[in-house]
Amino acid sequence: MKEPVNALNFIEHIVEEDLANGFPKDLLRFRFPPEPNGYLHIGHAASICLNFGLGEKYNAPVNLRFDDTNPAKEEQEYVDAIKRDIAWLGFQWANECYSSDYFQQLYDWAVLLIKEGKAYVDQQSSEEIAAQKGSPTTAGTPSPFRDRPVAENLELFEKMKNGEFPAGSYLLRAKIDMASPNMHMRDPILYRIVNAAHHRTGTKWCIYPMYDWAHGQSDYIEQVSHSLCTLEFKSHRELYDWYLDQIYDSSRLRPKQREFARRNLSYTVMSKRKLLELVQKKVVAGWDDPRMPTISGLRRRGYTPDSIRKFSDLAGISKRDNVTDVSLLEYCIREDLNKTATRVMAVLNPIKLVITNYPVDKTEILSMENNPEDPNSGTHEVPFSRELYIEREDFKEDGGKKFFRLSLGNEVRLKSAYIIKAESVVKDEAGNIVEIHCSYDPESKSGSGTEASMRKVKGTLHWVSIAHAIKAEVREYDRLFLDEAPDAHEDKNFMDFINPESLRVIKEAYLEPYLAKATLEDKFQFQRLGYFTLDTDSSEGNLIFNKTVGLKDTWAKQVEKPVQSQKASTPNPSPQGKRKALNEIQQISKKLTNFSGEKLENAISSIKELAGEVSYEELEPLFNTAAKKVGTRIGVMITLGVLLNSGQEKNQAILDYIQSGLSDENELLRTEAEKLK
């Protein structure tokens, strides 16, 4: 077997290459640079894990830098939340930095730029400036103030800083190239006037640097070696480098920006703006609503730091657009919790079960394993008595052969207790079952070692003793959106896809009494149901549990199957939605030479079906298909046959193609060509 030595992502390849080219390892330095204008989400986790992961891998420092250059949007609350989330994920930053720490330096550099004639003060409206920018295909036109004398620029900029102008009246712009194909190079704005209190610098400044002017310079000040950001900043890189060129001192390290694709998750949205909208429109209860893809939401839902780090690890880093399936995230949390969560019993949808041959006032204290995956986890006590609750779905009068649960006349085990047999049911006037009457086998007590206790029964049910159960609220969550990529539709707003049933509240669930002393830190597995954790809304005597994620449920799949197979019978619509028929034909054709018998016939008939949607103009270029791609040539031949049948005239190109097929060494191709002669 090959060793999986070099499973590096492309960023790591870049670092390795730099190292190989002589970049000193101890100069490696990274940073995670959030703007404190919202909460961190699972997409940020990718960036956090990338940067801090690199730090761990190369033993390099990683700064946490707040990109706080826009006081209108930023708040201390977000700073605190971001720090909490990163720390919770288990990462330690080397320095806590703020772009606002560099305001003076940035200002001094800007003055330098003005003195060198590379920046000027503009005083046009934003509309005028936007109009002059031109478009990606047409060059911009220079501002009438572009050639303002240096002394005047200096004076105006000074006045801007001193608060002598109203917001929006003056700007400092870099003088670069109004004709650049890169829009960001068309005299970008360095400074604007903002009259808002900054969460750190208060009202000391009234001019604030733009992102581009602040970011690269901050990287430079902190001597960040690799400045990693998401792909939408790719076109900013030219400007990043241009700004650096203006102030770069060759004795110091020069940072470089590289870009990776942001991580998307299916059935949710991943932009602060959209998440904020969900919060503001009260679709969710807040940034930390357990349905939110925020770090704080996931934490409240019961996700662990390990599970999120593992997810980031498995999902990887690349430059491709992606929508990672939530099932990968769910796998990560199940895997973690399976090893650590305490097993308990809870009944969410109760039905009463009476053990008719069990003494009326007897209570037994049974012992239950805390976690079968961990032999050192110990046990806890569970009270057992004559009247219990079990899940309503765990009983059917006549369950049928594949139903392993309780049904009349059949035996099941009550987890950690006895084997019981259902004898009869009590129904109300409407015919609903209200009670199940059972008998139990006193010899079958779990762990007693008796022959009866070793008996194999098909099913095991969880239960709670009615007299001892405690009540709690349980909140179950479903995906927030009904569409896999709710914000990927041009014609529809992501809000149109909101799942109206994303929250299901069970006001009265019954839990075993052990849960009375649950804390926010505890993680439980409600046996056979899923993983649950206490919600922060809980209070003394008012327990509220969140369902983190269900257990895998192959039985549920069985039950759904009839419905699913109907769906599956519609001929697999292509994932992209609008793949052309000819492309599909090409895809199928490739495999033609590997097929035989029924498979081959199926392939040919689906080609014929698709061929109806193909025009001759589309098909003709494929007549040139290389000789070695026999499958494609056969597919083209078949498609051509369909076209000829539906009235296509034989022209010279077609005759030539048929002729070439007739003399091919592939038999199938010859046969198909023969038919068209």
Next chain:
RNA sequence: UGACCCAUGGUGUAACUGGCAACACGUCUGAUUUUGGUUCAGAAGAGUCUAGGUUCGAGCCCUAGUGGGUCAACCA
């Protein structure tokens, strides 16, 4: 219409200097199981967007095309 980026099983990522396309999730079997969970054993699923070229040999290099994305806030 311009510039730039991207394209590998259903999904997400690997594949070193060009050399048998790999891993994980998901799906499906079977075994084990006092959780229809876990665990274990196995299977299916990709000629790497298309066409051409270079080469003994291309997922990788070159050309052209197709498809998708990004870029024109006094946001970051």
